[in-house]
Amino acid sequence: MDICTVAEAKKRAPNDEPDIGDDIWIEILSRLHPKTLTRLKCTSKTWHRLASTAILHSQIKSPISGFFIRRVRFSTRKESIRYHHLPTAAGQSSCTDHTLSFLPSHPHTTILDSRHGFLLCSSAPDDMRNNYYLCNPVTRQWVSIPQLRERVLGKTTYRYYCNYFFFLTATLVFDDPSHVSSDQYRIYRFVRFGLGSAIDVRSIEGEDEQEEEDTNNKGYPYLCVDIYSSETGQWTQSKASLKRRRRFFHLLNRPSVLLDGAIYMLGAPHLLLRFHVKEECFEFIDLPCDNLDMIAKQAKAPNDALSCLGLREGRLYYAYQNCRHMQVWMFDECEPSKWVLKHGVELQVFGIILDPPFVAELGCNIKQLPMKRVIVMMDLLVYFQYYDSSLQA
Amino acid sequence: MASTSNSTSSKIITLRSSDGEVFEVEESVALESNLIRRMMEDDCANNIIPLPNVTAPIFYLVIEHCKKHAEMKDNKEKKKELRSQGEELLKSDPHTYSNLMEAVNYLDIKSLMDLTAQWLADFLKGKSPRLIRELLKIKNDFTPEEEAEILERNRWAFD
Numbered sequence: 091m092d093i094c095t096v097a098e099a100k101k102r103a104p105n106d107e108p109d110i111g112d113d114i115w116i117e118i119l120s121r122l123h124p125k126t127l128t129r130l131k132c133t134s135k136t137w138h139r140l141a142s143t144a145i146l147h148s149q150i151k152s153p154i155s156g157f158f159i160r161r162v163r164f165s166t167r168k169e170s171i172r173y174h175h176l177p178t179a180a181g182q183s184s185c186t187d188h189t190l191s192f193l194p195s196h197p198h199t200t201i202l203d204s205r206h207g208f209l210l211c212s213s214a215p216d217d218m219r220n221n222y223y224l225c226n227p228v229t230r231q232w233v234s235i236p237q238l239r240e241r242v243l244g245k246t247t248y249r250y251y252c253n254y255f256f257f258l259t260a261t262l263v264f265d266d267p268s269h270v271s272s273d274q275y276r277i278y279r280f281v282r283f284g285l286g287s288a289i290d291v292r293s294i295e296g297e298d299e300q301e302e303e304d305t306n307n308k309g310y311p312y313l314c315v316d317i318y319s320s321e322t323g324q325w326t327q328s329k330a331s332l333k334r335r336r337r338f339f340h341l342l343n344r345p346s347v348l349l350d351g352a353i354y355m356l357g358a359p360h361l362l363l364r365f366h367v368k369e370e371c372f373e374f375i376d377l378p379c380d381n382l383d384m385i386a387k388q389a390k391a392p393n394d395a396l397s398c399l400g401l402r403e404g405r406l407y408y409a410y411q412n413c414r415h416m417q418v419w420m421f422d423e424c425e426p427s428k429w430v431l432k433h434g435v436e437l438q439v440f441g442i443i444l445d446p447p448f449v450a451e452l453g454c455n456i457k458q459l460p461m462k463r464v465i466v467m468m469d470l471l472v473y474f475q476y477y478d479s480s481l482q483a
Numbered sequence: 484m485a486s487t488s489n490s491t492s493s494k495i496i497t498l499r500s501s502d503g504e505v506f507e508v509e510e511s512v513a514l515e516s517n518l519i520r521r522m523m524e525d526d527c528a529n530n531i532i533p534l535p536n537v538t539a540p541i542f543y544l545v546i547e548h549c550k551k552h553a554e555m556k557d558n559k560e561k562k563k564e565l566r567s568q569g570e571e572l573l574k575s576d577p578h579t580y581s582n583l584m585e586a587v588n589y590l591d592i593k594s595l596m597d598l599t600a601q602w603l604a605d606f607l608k609g610k611s612p613r614l615i616r617e618l619l620k621i622k623n624d625f626t627p628e629e630e631a632e633i634l635e636r637n638r639w640a641f642d
Contacts, residue, residue: 117588118603121597121601122603122604124640128637128640129607129611129641130607132630132634133616134624137621138633
C-alpha cells in the first residue's frame with residue numbers, strides 16, 4: 091500500500107472559513123479546553139458561534155472538581171454563594187470565579203440546580219426569582235432565560251407579583267444528557283400560589299379580604315408548575331397542580347433532586363414531593379422521622395429539622411438532623427417503609443445536648459456543631475447546604 | 484479483490500473513494516471505522532464499499548494514521564511524532580486538516596477523532612486570537628468595537 095505523506099495530500103488551495111458541517115466542528119471543539127475555546131471565540135464571528143456552542147458542551151467532559159455552597163443568613167435571609175475547590179484528578183477544571191460575579195444578578199445570586207457542570211441560577215428572592223440564568227461556571231458562559239410574566243388560573247390571568255406567587259424551586263432537565271451535542275434542556279419551576287393573598291390583578295380595586303378568602307377556597311392550586319423549553323424558548327404551564335390540602339403542608343426552600351425522570355422536593359412536615367416529569371403529576375412520599383420530630387410538629391416548629399436531599403450512585407438520599415441526631419436515609423421503594431437507614435450519629439458524640447424545648451430554635455443551635463464534622467457527614471450527599479451561623483449573633 | 488486468504492493475515496476489504504480510486508485495506512484496519520463495521524455487519528459489504536464522501540488523498544491520510552495509531556499504542560516516540568505531524572499539517576494546510584476531520588467523522592473513527600482534536604488543541608495552545616487568525620487564515624469580521632468588547636469579556640482566558 092502506498093502511503094501518502096501530508097505534503098502529497100495537499101491538493102486544493104487552503105480555504106479561509108470552515109466549510110464543513112457545524113456538528114463536526116462542535117464535536118471536535120468540545121474536546122478542547124475552555125480557555126483555548128475562548129481564545130478561538132475571539133477570532134471571528136463564525137468561530138465565535140461555533141466555539142460558544144461547543145463551550146456549552148465541553149463541561150460534560152471536564153466537570154469541575156469542587157462544589158458551591160449556598161449560604162442563608164438566618165437574621166436577614168440573605169443568600170450568598172461560595173465555591174470550594176476540591177483538588178482531585180488531573181484534567182478536572184477549577185472554577186476561578188468563586189461567587190459567579192459574571193452573572194447580572196451578582197451579588198444576589200441563588201443557585202437553584204446543577205447538572206452536567208451547568209448551574210441554574212436566579213436572582214435573589216426579593217427579585218421574585220423571575221430572572222433565571224443558565225451558566226457554566228468554568229467558562230463563564232451564561233444565557234438568560236426569558237421571563238414569564240403571567241399565569242392563567244381558571245379563567246383569570248394573574249401577573250407574577252411579589253405577594254401572591256412564590257417561586258420555590260426549579261429543576262434543570264436535559265433532554266438527552268448522553269448525547270454530547272444535545273443542548274436542549276427544560277426548566278421545571280415550582281410556583282406556590284400565595285396563601286390568602288391571591289389577588290386578581292385585573293380587579294384589584296374594590297375587592298375586600300373576605301372575597302379573597304373565598305377565591306382561595308374555591309380550590310385554587312397551592313402549587314403549580316411552569317416549564318421552559320430551550321427548543322421553543324417559551325414557558326408553558328403544566329396542567330399538573332397541587333390543590334391545597336386540609337393537612338398542613340409546605341415546600342421547603344431546598345434544591346430539588348432529579349432521578350429517573352422524577353423531581354424530588356422536600357416538604358414539611360416530613361413529606362417528600364415527587365413530580366413525574368413525563369406524566370406531569372405529583373405524588374407524596376412520607377419521610378422517615380422519629381418521636382422528637384412529632385413533638386416538634388405539635389409545637390409547630392419552623393421547618394422542623396435541617397434536611398436535604400442528595401444523589402449518590404443513582405439512589406436518592408435524605409439527610410436530616412434534629413436536636414438529637416443526624417441521619418442519612420436511602421430511598422428504596424422495594425422496602426415496606428421505603429427508606430433504609432444508612433448512617434446515623436447521635437449528636438452527643440460531638441458533645442452537644444439539646445433539650446427538646448429548643449427544638450424550635452434548632453437552626454440557631456447548629457453553630458455549636460463543629461463544621462468539619464458536619465461536612466464529613468454530609469459528604470455522603472452530593473449537594474448540601476449549610477447555614478452560615480457565624481454572623482447570627 | 485476481496486478474498487479470504489489462507490495465510491494468517493486478515494481479510495482484505497476493498498473500498499472505493501469518491502474520485503474512483505480503489506483501495507485494498509486489511510480488515511483490522513478497516514474495522515477501526517465504525518461506518519465500515521456497520522456496513523459489514525449489515526452484510527452490505529460483499530463487494531467494493533463505496534465511500535462517496537472521501538477523496539483518495541484524504542483516504543490515504545486516514546489509513547496512514549489508522550495504522551500509525553495502531554502501532555503507537557506502546558510506542559512513545561511514535562506518539563510524539565504523530566502529535567507533531569498535526570501541528571505541521573495545521574500550519575501548512577488547514578484545509579486538508581478540515582477535510583481529514585470531515586472524513587474521520589464520516590467514517591466514524593473514534594481514535595482519529597481524538598487525535599485530530601488533540602492536534603487542534605496542541606496547535607492552539609497558548610496562542611493569541613490574533614496569531615490563531617493569522618495561522619488558520621481566519622478573516623476577522625468583528626468591528627473594532629465588537630472585538631474590544633469580546634476581548635474584554637473574555638479576558639480571563641488570556642491570563
